[in-house]
Amino acid sequence: MELSGAEILVQSLKDEGVEYIFGYPGGSVLHIYDALFKQEDVKHVLVRHEQGATHSADGYARATGKPGVVLVTSGPGATNAVTGIATAYMDSIPMVVVSGQTPTPMIGSDAFQEVDTVGITRPCVKHNFLVKDVRDIAETIKKAFHIASTGRPGPVLVDIPKDVTDPAVLVSYEYPKKVSMRSYNPSVKGHKGQIKKALELMLRAHRPILYTGGGVVLGEASDELVALTKKLGFPITNTLMGLGSYPATERQFIGMLGMHGTYEANKAMHECDTLIAIGARFDDRVTGKLSEFCPNATIIHVDIDPASISKNVKVDVPIVGEVKGVLKEMLKLLNSGEFSPKPELISKWWERIEKWRSYNCLDYDRESKLIKPQYVVEQLYEVTNGEAFVTSDVGQHQMYAAQYYKFNKPRRWINSGGLGTMGFGLPAAIGVKLAHPESEVACVTGEGSIQMCIQELSTALQYKTPIKIINLNNGYLGMVRQWQEFTYESRYSHSYMDTIPEFMKLAESYGHVGMRIDKKEDVRGALEEAFAQKDRTVFLDFITDPTENVYPMIEAGKGHHEMRLAPGMITDEDLA
Amino acid sequence: MRHILSILMENEAGALSRVAGLFSARGYNIESLTVAPTEDPSMSRMTLVTRGSDEVVEQITKQLNKLVDVIKLIDLAESAHIEREIMLVKVHAQGGYREEVKRLTEIFRGSIIDVTASSFIIEVTGAQDKLDAFLKALEEQSVFEVVRSGATGISRGEKGLHL
Numbered sequence A: 001m002e003l004s005g006a007e008i009l010v011q012s013l014k015d016e017g018v019e020y021i022f023g024y025p026g027g028s029v030l031h032i033y034d035a036l037f038k039q040e041d042v043k044h045v046l047v048r049h050e051q052g053a054t055h056s057a058d059g060y061a062r063a064t065g066k067p068g069v070v071l072v073t074s075g076p077g078a079t080n081a082v083t084g085i086a087t088a089y090m091d092s093i094p095m096v097v098v099s100g101q102t103p104t105p106m107i108g109s110d111a112f113q114e115v116d117t118v119g120i121t122r123p124c125v126k127h128n129f130l131v132k133d134v135r136d137i138a139e140t141i142k143k144a145f146h147i148a149s150t151g152r153p154g155p156v157l158v159d160i161p162k163d164v165t166d167p168a169v170l171v172s173y174e175y176p177k178k179v180s181m182r183s184y185n186p187s188v189k190g191h192k193g194q195i196k197k198a199l200e201l202m203l204r205a206h207r208p209i210l211y212t213g214g215g216v217v218l219g220e221a222s223d224e225l226v227a228l229t230k231k232l233g234f235p236i237t238n239t240l241m242g243l244g245s246y247p248a249t250e251r252q253f254i255g256m257l258g259m260h261g262t263y264e265a266n267k268a269m270h271e272c273d274t275l276i277a278i279g280a281r282f283d284d285r286v287t288g289k290l291s292e293f294c295p296n297a298t299i300i301h302v303d304i305d306p307a308s309i310s311k312n313v314k315v316d317v318p319i320v321g322e323v324k325g326v327l328k329e330m331l332k333l334l335n336s337g338e339f340s341p342k343p344e345l346i347s348k349w350w351e352r353i354e355k356w357r358s359y360n361c362l363d364y365d366r367e368s369k370l371i372k373p374q375y376v377v378e379q380l381y382e383v384t385n386g387e388a389f390v391t392s393d394v395g396q397h398q399m400y401a402a403q404y405y406k407f408n409k410p411r412r413w414i415n416s417g418g419l420g421t422m423g424f425g426l427p428a429a430i431g432v433k434l435a436h437p438e439s440e441v442a443c444v445t446g447e448g449s450i451q452m453c454i455q456e457l458s459t460a461l462q463y464k465t466p467i468k469i470i471n472l473n474n475g476y477l478g479m480v481r482q483w484q485e486f487t488y489e490s491r492y493s494h495s496y497m498d499t500i501p502e503f504m505k506l507a508e509s510y511g512h513v514g515m516r517i518d519k520k521e522d523v524r525g526a527l528e529e530a531f532a533q534k535d536r537t538v539f540l541d542f543i544t545d546p547t548e549n550v551y552p553m554i555e556a557g558k559g560h561h562e563m564r565l566a567p568g569m570i571t572d573e574d575l576a
Numbered sequence B: 001m002r003h004i005l006s007i008l009m010e011n012e013a014g015a016l017s018r019v020a021g022l023f024s025a026r027g028y029n030i031e032s033l034t035v036a037p038t039e040d041p042s043m044s045r046m047t048l049v050t051r052g053s054d055e056v057v058e059q060i061t062k063q064l065n066k067l068v069d070v071i072k073l074i075d076l077a078e079s080a081h082i083e084r085e086i087m088l089v090k091v092h093a094q095g096g097y098r099e100e101v102k103r104l105t106e107i108f109r110g111s112i113i114d115v116t117a118s119s120f121i122i123e124v125t126g127a128q129d130k131l132d133a134f135l136k137a138l139e140e141q142s143v144f145e146v147v148r149s150g151a152t153g154i155s156r157g158e159k160g161l162h163l
C-alpha cells in the first residue's frame, strides 16, 4: 500500500486502535488534518485550547488505561500543550502527542511558528522523537505507543515536520506488528527471593501498614491488592493517586495519608513498625518532613521504576517489578499454606487505630447556615451512589473531593496529583465521558480553577459529553488563602478575585444548563435535578463558606504526628 | 566520591542533550564529559565524571538507565579500570626555561608538538591527577592556555561494557 506521510500517520493510529484524537489544527499539521477528513475510524475532538486537548486525552487515558492521543500544530500549538504533557508525565499517564513542525529545510531558521518542541518537552516526556523521513513514521508511532504504555507509563511526543507529511510523496506502508528496542526493555518480574523475604517480614509485624499509590491503578492491580489486604488483615492507606484501588468503604481502609490525610492514617504511618509501600513514590506531600518519616519502620517497597526506590526514603526490602505480578506472587505464597497471617499479632495495633479513627477527623460544622463544601461532596456521593467518575482541579475542593467521596473502584478518581494543574478538571471530564458515555461524570472544581480551561465548555456541547460541574465557589483561591491564614497571619495577598463571572449565565451562553445554589437546603435537590438531566451538561455553582479550611493538615516541614486538626477536634494530648 | 560513568547509548540526535538535561534538571554535577561513536557506529560511548555520595550516584545511575536512549552503563570507579585524559598546554618558554620545560615533559612522558621562538605546545596523556601534577610542576605564569579532553576510561580484563 502506497501512502503519504499524513495518511501513514492516520493509518498507524487506526492500526493502533485509537478511538479518539484530541487536537487543534494549524499550518504545519494541515496535511494530517486533510488525511483525518477522509476517514471516519479515528474520531477527532476539536478542543478550544491545546491545553484542553492534552487534559482530555489524559482523562481518557486515566479512565481507560489506554494511551490518550493528541494532535497539535507547531509553535504555539505545541507550547500550549506543554502543561498537559507535564501533568501526564508527573502522574505517569500514557499519552502520545503528535506535533507539527516547520518543514525540515527550515528548521533552525526561526521560521514562522517554529519552536524547538523536542527540546522544550524533553524534561517532561518519557521520550520524544523528531521524524525526519516519511519512511520512519509508522515505526516511530509504534514505538511511541509502546514506550508510552509499558513499564512506568508516560507521555511520548512525536514531532513531525510538515514536508514529511507531504501528500505528494508516497511510500509503502506497513504497520509494524511489534517493536524491539535494545535500549528499552522495561517489563520486570519481581525477584522471588525478595518477595518471600518481604512476606516473612510482613507476617512478623506487630504494627504493619500498607501504603499504596497510583502504581496500583496504573498496573491494574487493584483486585490483587484487595485480595492481599484482606488476607493479611492489615490496615491500608492510599495516596491521593491511589484512591479507589482499595474500596474506601471497607473497614481496613483508614483513609488517605499525607498533607491532608486522615488522623488515623498519618498516626499509623508514624507509629508503624513495618511499612509496605506499593506503587507509591514517597512524594513530599505524602511523607512530610523526611527525617520524621516512619521513624521505627522496616520499609518494603514494590515499584516498577527502580529510580523510585530509595530516592527520598531509604528502603530495606526493594522489589522492582510490575505490581500486579508481585502481588500475585505474594498471594500465591499465602495461599500455599507455607505462610499464614497471625491476626493476634496485630490486634493491639487495630485497637489503637480504631481509637484514632473514633475521633472522626473529617467531621465538620454541620450546623452552619452556610453551605459547607464537605457537605456538597457528601451529597454528591450519595446522589451518584458512589459510582461516578469524579475529576477535579487543584485546591481545597480537590482535597474535599478526595476526602469525602468514597471511591470504591480504581480509575474513578481523576486528578492532577503530581503537577497540581489548575484547569485539569473540565477537559479531563470530557475525555472521561467520551470513554464511558454510560457513566456519570462529575467535575469537582473551584471558581479559580474552572476559569483556567473554561473554554472547553464549548467542546463539551459540540461532542455531546454531558458532565456535571460541581463548582465549590468560595470566592477565594481557597488553598492559597488557607496557607496565608496559617503561615502569613491572614495577609490574603492576591488570593481573592474581585470579579468573577456569573457562572450560571456563562454556562447558559455556552449552551448548557446553569444553576446557582446558595442555600444549604437546596444542595441535595439541585444535585438530583442536575443528574436527572442525563443528556445535558449542568454547571452547578455552589456558593460555599469562604472561610472553610481543609483539615487535617500537615504543614510544610512537619511530620506525620504533627497534624493540625479542625478547630475543636480532640487529640491524643487532650486524652492523655 | 568521584565516579566515572561509562555509558553506551544510541547514536541519535538528542541523546547527548537528554543526558546533559537530566544532570541539570536534577541538580547533579558534571565534572567532565566525553562522547564519540564506538566500533559500532549506531552506538556512542560517553564517559561522564561526577561527584556525589553513594546515594546520589545510585540515583544518577538509575535515572540514566531510565533514558530510552541509554543502552547500558557502568561505574568504572567501582572496579579495576584504566582512565585517560589528554591535555594540550601552551606555555611561554624562553631562555633557560625552555630546557626546564623539555625536561618536565620528558618526566611526564609528554611530547612537545609545536614550537615557536617563545612558546611550546605540550601534549600529555594520563589520569586526571597526573595532568594536575604536570600543570603544578610548570611555572604558573608560563602557562597561558590549557585544553583538557575530560576523562575517558575502560575497565580492565574480561569485564567490559558491550552488548
Ligand SMILES: Cc1ncc(C[n+]2csc(CCOP(=O)(O)OP(=O)(O)O)c2C)c(N)n1
Binding pocket: A393, A394, A395, A396, A397, A398, A420, A421, A422, A423, A445, A446, A447, A448, A449, A450, A472, A474, A476, A477, A478, A479, A480
Ligand atoms: C496552574 C496553576 N496555577 C497556580 C496554582 C497554585 N494554586 C494551588 S491551589 C490554588 C487555588 C485554587 O483556587 P480554586 O480553584 O478556587 O480552589 P479552592 O482552593 O478555592 O477550592 C492555586 C492558585 C496551581 N496549582 N496551578
Ligand SMILES: [Mg+2]
Binding pocket: A395, A446, A447, A448, A472, A473, A474, A475, A476, A477, A478
Ligand atoms: Mg475557590
